[in-house]
Amino acid sequence: MNDLQKAQYKEKYLRAKRNGEKFFPDSLYRDMLVMFAIFLLLVGLAAFVGVAAEPKADPSDTAYIPRPEWYFLFLFEMLKFFPGSLEWVGTTVIPVAAVFALLLLPFYDKNPARHWKKRKFAIGFMSVVVAAMVFLTIRAVVTTPAQENAGAVATTLPAQISAGQDIYSVQCAECHGAEGEGGVIKGVKGLEGYKMKAINSQDEMYTRMDDTLYNIVEYGQPDLGMPPFGKAFGGELSRSDIDNLVTFMRYTWDNRVEVPKGAAQTNAIPALGPNDIPSYDVNIAPIVKRYCVSCHRPGKENNNYYMGSYSDLMNSGDHKPNIVAGDLNSNLIRMLHGEKIEAGGAMPPTKALSPDLISIFERWVKAGAPEKPAK
Amino acid sequence: MISKRMYPWLDERLGLSGIYKTVLDRMVPKVNWWFTLGSATLFLFALQVVTGIMLSAYYVPSPDKAYDSIQYIMNGVAFGWLIRGIHHWGATLMVITVFLHMLRVFFYAAYKYPREITWTTGVFLLLATLGMGFTGYLLPWDQKAYWATTVGTSIAGTVPGIGEFILRALRGGSDLSGVTLARFFSAHIWMFPAIIIALIGVHIYLVIRIGISSVPKEND
Numbered sequence: 001m002n003d004l005q006k007a008q009y010k011e012k013y014l015r016a017k018r019n020g021e022k023f024f025p026d027s028l029y030r031d032m033l034v035m036f037a038i039f040l041l042l043v044g045l046a047a048f049v050g051v052a053a054e055p056k057a058d059p060s061d062t063a064y065i066p067r068p069e070w071y072f073l074f075l076f077e078m079l080k081f082f083p084g085s086l087e088w089v090g091t092t093v094i095p096v097a098a099v100f101a102l103l104l105l106p107f108y109d110k111n112p113a114r115h116w117k118k119r120k121f122a123i124g125f126m127s128v129v130v131a132a133m134v135f136l137t138i139r140a141v142v143t144t145p146a147q148e149n150a151g152a153v154a155t156t157l158p159a160q161i162s163a164g165q166d167i168y169s170v171q172c173a174e175c176h177g178a179e180g181e182g183g184v185i186k187g188v189k190g191l192e193g194y195k196m197k198a199i200n201s202q203d204e205m206y207t208r209m210d211d212t213l214y215n216i217v218e219y220g221q222p223d224l225g226m227p228p229f230g231k232a233f234g235g236e237l238s239r240s241d242i243d244n245l246v247t248f249m250r251y252t253w254d255n256r257v258e259v260p261k262g263a264a265q266t267n268a269i270p271a272l273g274p275n276d277i278p279s280y281d282v283n284i285a286p287i288v289k290r291y292c293v294s295c296h297r298p299g300k301e302n303n304n305y306y307m308g309s310y311s312d313l314m315n316s317g318d319h320k321p322n323i324v325a326g327d328l329n330s331n332l333i334r335m336l337h338g339e340k341i342e343a344g345g346a347m348p349p350t351k352a353l354s355p356d357l358i359s360i361f362e363r364w365v366k367a368g369a370p371e372k373p374a375k
Numbered sequence: 376m377i378s379k380r381m382y383p384w385l386d387e388r389l390g391l392s393g394i395y396k397t398v399l400d401r402m403v404p405k406v407n408w409w410f411t412l413g414s415a416t417l418f419l420f421a422l423q424v425v426t427g428i429m430l431s432a433y434y435v436p437s438p439d440k441a442y443d444s445i446q447y448i449m450n451g452v453a454f455g456w457l458i459r460g461i462h463h464w465g466a467t468l469m470v471i472t473v474f475l476h477m478l479r480v481f482f483y484a485a486y487k488y489p490r491e492i493t494w495t496t497g498v499f500l501l502l503a504t505l506g507m508g509f510t511g512y513l514l515p516w517d518q519k520a521y522w523a524t525t526v527g528t529s530i531a532g533t534v535p536g537i538g539e540f541i542l543r544a545l546r547g548g549s550d551l552s553g554v555t556l557a558r559f560f561s562a563h564i565w566m567f568p569a570i571i572i573a574l575i576g577v578h579i580y581l582v583i584r585i586g587i588s589s590v591p592k593e594n595d
């Protein structure tokens with residue numbers, strides 16, 4: 001801009017100002033209105049949408065599909081157009097060029113005009129860039145596959161304890177017993193007859209801090225026969241899983257810890273009134289999950305008797321049927337009572353179920369072993 | 376009334392009416408709603424500062440505790456969910472408003488004489504805002520944070536020549552670790568905010584000194 005143009009601009013601007021408004025209150029009023037709307041919007045988003053819960057960072061989980069914050073997505077998507085040895089064009093040349101193009105814009109854009117009709121190239125160029133950014137963002141969202149095992153994340157203490165209980169029942173009960181009580185191991189390859197110490201004792205809980213328990217589970221104690229469970233060591237538990245497990249152990253077995261209200265109920269096996277009819281979904285599944293599934297799942301020694309679902313429970317096993325509706329002489333009931341029969345010995349092998357749990361099984365079988373609760 | 380005697384006393388010493396005259400009681404061209412985007416961004420930044428300071432009272436920047444401290448903020452602290460929710464969505468909204476504000480300035484050619492420096496400080500503000508977003512994203516230390524930052528920093532590692540150096544400077548080592556978290560935390564709560572506050576000072580000073588531009592007419 002030369003001096004004449006500058007003077008012309010200044011004069012026009014003065015006129016615009018004179019015909020304008022007061023900053024306060026006229027302009028500021030509009031600003032405040034927008035600020036207020038934004039504040040309401042944010043409170044609404046915080047209250048009704050919230051912040052999505054994610055599992056804890058887990059460096060060993062390399063299957064995780066990285067997702068940058070949405071406003072960086074267009075950059076990541078752009079990189080896909082520069083594969084291999086051209087990568088640095090996308091990661092360096094273009095971003096640096098874009099930043100300098102923006103920074104220096106007022107100095108190389110010598111066009112003195114301000115109305116869009118006289119700046120068609122600049123307006124057109126910027127519009128194309130913005131459209132490309134929007135397009136790349138949408139493309140990134142559409143083409144990124146959904147996260148695997150994006151299950152619910154336990155964020156509250158009761159939910160964490162209950163998630164930990166489920167993991168314990170499946171992964172640990174076969175060796176350590178349903179309550180961590182230990183005993184002589186039966187039915188576990190390689191540890192048959194091993195006398196397992198209790199891990200639910202005060203000795204154990206008072207001398208093992210959370211970090212220690214975490215490491216024991218993650219790394220295992222291979223020389224002693226305790227397998228590693230952390231993904232980094234070939235196991236199947238993520239960091240969040242192990243955290244939940246340790247939370248469960250601490251809140252269930254350590255008598256110094258106060259269990260928060262609500263946590264106890266989520267964990268409990270549903271009570272059964274004297275006249276209720278038990279069903280698989282409500283009463284049996286929780287017991288089986290806690291006391292049996294740890295051994296009775298694929299890949300374990302169990303006479304091919306899987307107990308993960310109603311149909312498996314009724315129809316699998318080398319000596320099937322293990323449950324006959326209405327028949328208290330079914331294999332499963334007899335084994336719960338500790339009888340030695342052709343199908344095997346006492347179940348669970350290390351420690352019998354409590355009499356009231358056995359009676360739930362009996363009442364269920366007598367009632368015809370229904371899957372769904374009666375209406 | 377006490378304020379009647381207080382005001383002249385304070386004014387004599389603080390120059391309040393001078394501030395009122397230059398900042399509030401001035402003529403500006405009649406403009407439209409697009410011109411509220413800058414102050415909207417300013418408001419969002421202030422909100423981020425306030426909620427961020429509150430969050431920092433409970434947040435622990437260590438790999439062991441970061442995740443749990445956020446869970447605690449969400450479930451244990453009274454209105455923690457609200458504060459974090461506002462900070463989370465405020466960040467997103469601020470990126471949107473900064474960007475739209477820049478587009479408004481661009482399409483109205485408000486970066487031209489005499490507002491070149493306002494524009495340049497603006498571009499740095501844009502970059503710093505994105506820097507806030509990038510560093511803040513890691514702090515919850517959850518899966519999304521960890522892997523997005525792993526990929527984000529490894530991209531910096533592809534810069535020819537100095538990539539390896541940038542990568543190690545960002546991560547504080549060859550891998551993401553507690554050092555990375557400490558660095559990002561420090562950048563997020565000290566370095567970038569300091570830069571942004573200084574730049575906003577210059578930016579707003581220039582906006583007030585030069586005056587807001589008018590909507591261009593056909594003959595402009």
Ligand code: HEM
Nearest residue numbers: 410412413414416417477485493494497498500501587588
């Ligand atoms: C933290 C980020 C920012 C804040 C808080 C901010 C704040 C403001 C405010 C309050 C105004 C007054 C006018 C209006 O609201 O439109 C303004 C004007 C301006 N801003 Fe920003 N801004 C930011 C980022 C940017 C960016 C990214 C750019 C461009 C790259 C920019 C360039 C300008 C220019 C050139 C003006 C003068 C416009 C005119 O006079 O019409 N600002 N800014």
